[in-house]
Amino acid sequence: xxxxxxxxxxxxxxxxxxxxxxxxxxxxxxxxxxxxxxxxxxxxxxxxxxxxxxxxxxxxxxxxxxxxxxxxxxxxxxxxxxxxxxxxxxxxxxxxxxxxxxxxxxxxxxxxxxxxxxxxxxxxxxxxxxxxxxxxxxxxxxxxxxxxxxxxxxxxxxxxxxxxxxxxxxxxxxxxxxxxxxxxxxxxxxxxxxxxxxxxxxxxxxxxxxxxxxxxxxxxxxxxxxxxxxxxxxxxxxxxxxxxxxxxxxxxxxxxxxxxxxxxxxxxxxxxxxxxxxxxxxxxxxxxxxxxxxxxxxxxxxxx
Amino acid sequence: xxxxxxxxxxxxxxxxxxxxxxxxxxxxxxxxxxxxxxxxxxxxxxxxxxxxxxxxxxxxxxxxxxxxxxxxxxxxxxxxxxxxxxxxxxxxxxxxxxxxxxxxxxxxxxxxxxxxxxxxxxxxxxxxxxxxxxxxxxxxxxxxxxxxxxxxxxxxxxxxxxxxxxxxxxxxxxxxxxxxxxxxxxxxxxxxxxxxxxxxxxxxxxxxxxxxxxxxxxxxxxxxxxxxxxxxxxxxxxxxxxxxxxxxxxxxxxxxxxxxxxxxxxxxxxxxxxxxxxxxxxxxxxxxxxxxxxxxxxxxxxxx
Numbered sequence: 001x002x003x004x005x006x007x008x009x010x011x012x013x014x015x016x017x018x019x020x021x022x023x024x025x026x027x028x029x030x031x032x033x034x035x036x037x038x039x040x041x042x043x044x045x046x047x048x049x050x051x052x053x054x055x056x057x058x059x060x061x062x063x064x065x066x067x068x069x070x071x072x073x074x075x076x077x078x079x080x081x082x083x084x085x086x087x088x089x090x091x092x093x094x095x096x097x098x099x100x101x102x103x104x105x106x107x108x109x110x111x112x113x114x115x116x117x118x119x120x121x122x123x124x125x126x127x128x129x130x131x132x133x134x135x136x137x138x139x140x141x142x143x144x145x146x147x148x149x150x151x152x153x154x155x156x157x158x159x160x161x162x163x164x165x166x167x168x169x170x171x172x173x174x175x176x177x178x179x180x181x182x183x184x185x186x187x188x189x190x191x192x193x194x195x196x197x198x199x200x201x202x203x204x205x206x207x208x209x210x211x212x213x214x215x216x217x218x219x220x221x222x223x224x225x226x227x228x229x230x231x232x233x234x235x236x237x238x239x240x241x242x243x244x245x246x247x248x249x250x251x252x253x254x255x256x257x258x259x260x261x262x263x264x265x266x267x268x269x270x271x272x273x274x275x276x277x278x279x280x281x282x283x284x285x286x287x288x289x290x291x292x293x294x295x296x297x298x299x300x301x302x303x304x
Numbered sequence: 305x306x307x308x309x310x311x312x313x314x315x316x317x318x319x320x321x322x323x324x325x326x327x328x329x330x331x332x333x334x335x336x337x338x339x340x341x342x343x344x345x346x347x348x349x350x351x352x353x354x355x356x357x358x359x360x361x362x363x364x365x366x367x368x369x370x371x372x373x374x375x376x377x378x379x380x381x382x383x384x385x386x387x388x389x390x391x392x393x394x395x396x397x398x399x400x401x402x403x404x405x406x407x408x409x410x411x412x413x414x415x416x417x418x419x420x421x422x423x424x425x426x427x428x429x430x431x432x433x434x435x436x437x438x439x440x441x442x443x444x445x446x447x448x449x450x451x452x453x454x455x456x457x458x459x460x461x462x463x464x465x466x467x468x469x470x471x472x473x474x475x476x477x478x479x480x481x482x483x484x485x486x487x488x489x490x491x492x493x494x495x496x497x498x499x500x501x502x503x504x505x506x507x508x509x510x511x512x513x514x515x516x517x518x519x520x521x522x523x524x525x526x527x528x529x530x531x532x533x534x535x536x537x538x539x540x541x542x543x544x545x546x547x548x549x550x551x552x553x554x555x556x557x558x559x560x561x562x563x564x565x566x567x568x569x570x571x572x573x574x575x576x577x578x579x580x581x582x583x584x585x586x587x588x589x590x591x592x593x594x595x596x597x598x599x600x601x602x603x604x605x606x607x608x
Contacts, residue, residue: 210511211515223528224526227526229494261608265608299608302607
């Protein structure tokens, strides 16, 4: 394990209960920071800033520990771990949230104690107030590139706080419907331009099975999703995408447009594995060779 | 005007009434064969097999006559022209049909009298019984490549007739929801494989603003839509796509996989112009130079 981490993520490490048309898992390892860090670890060491409760299973932590993932910023609090219960029906693009228990997340007060601060930081989908706390501690110029995610709940209930975060990040990775809602614009292209106007120079809009759009100060790039015969469980696809993307940026140290396109392609490919099984199961069996193979196939599928 | 037409389309030449969030047009030139032939004419001469009523405006016909479009198979019948009234709301991907009057289409009995039969034939979205009549007259080997379109109405009400057509065509160009319904398969990849099993070696699935998927006997190709800031009127986008695609195939005489990919890209680009204005208005102002320019931009947007 290196003592320097080029990449850090703040987000959730969670216990999920997931039901899809293909099955149900009652105690699944989940959370944005879990998917993110596991995906990123194929490209770069990564540090997780998060909190779990006393009930958090050791075997879940061991899954992360087997990778170049630093857990020295993973707090263990009294109380229960963040819990999410959701269901997918016919349309695997839309999760139906049945229950959310914030639990230990309510009192979470992240403190960054890196001897050498990460150059790349990802603020996964959590309360913008927490995202701002991390931003305050990850001051530029030491941090070279900060990106964030968010969701409809924060857009509707903490808009001023979210806009303050947006003004300070370099990139945002966001779902298409959230982009539309945030910008108040049905057109994704105009939504991206509007969000760009609020701060982030790179706006990355995830469209699930329909792929992704990247805007980078006037230039843009569109990529379909990797075609799969069947999607087993979409949970974590977006966080996996962001993790592989940021991991690739951290590995290469380059967030220019051409390299960003490659990062988006890697994000797409690693996410296409995540959805093939419950939880992080497919990622745990994933080899770097498979990522490169699928990327090669994908290139052929998309080029004309 | 050449006396030999490498490409023919059977479909509708119609009068539309269209309402979008941006405006309304009460007497718009429409119909699948109109959009198809106009789009194809940028690449190849094309012959229209269709019927209109006595009420059909001469100025609409003049729009086609200005292009290398042969109207010698456009019948003029007693009665009124096929009429479609539709509306688009917030979601420009889904047209709401308010009224359909078949009118002269009810008695239409297409007769092909080509001295030199077209090598490429497109059976646009009409009654599969009519599609079959054309197939019976456009016998192979003289016709090298036949493709068809269809819609939910025929899938639900004339399935046996439709399956007979499918067994005899080389390609199908179909919307994603119709592909799902036809195959009884939520996964587009599996739907395409199933449809391929019923006949067509090339299955092309249109996903509107999300692009297109091409399946060609095990190989596949995915292309996003050309990104537009705003879509003014989506009517005719699918027929334009098919027209430019078939026009490019007829021009090059090559329906191998690599050339088919290019044809799909041209279809995407020409359709992106159609939706920028009502009816065929934008196509009428379109220049070949603009098609090539936008294709160049599109290539950059999609490559990584």
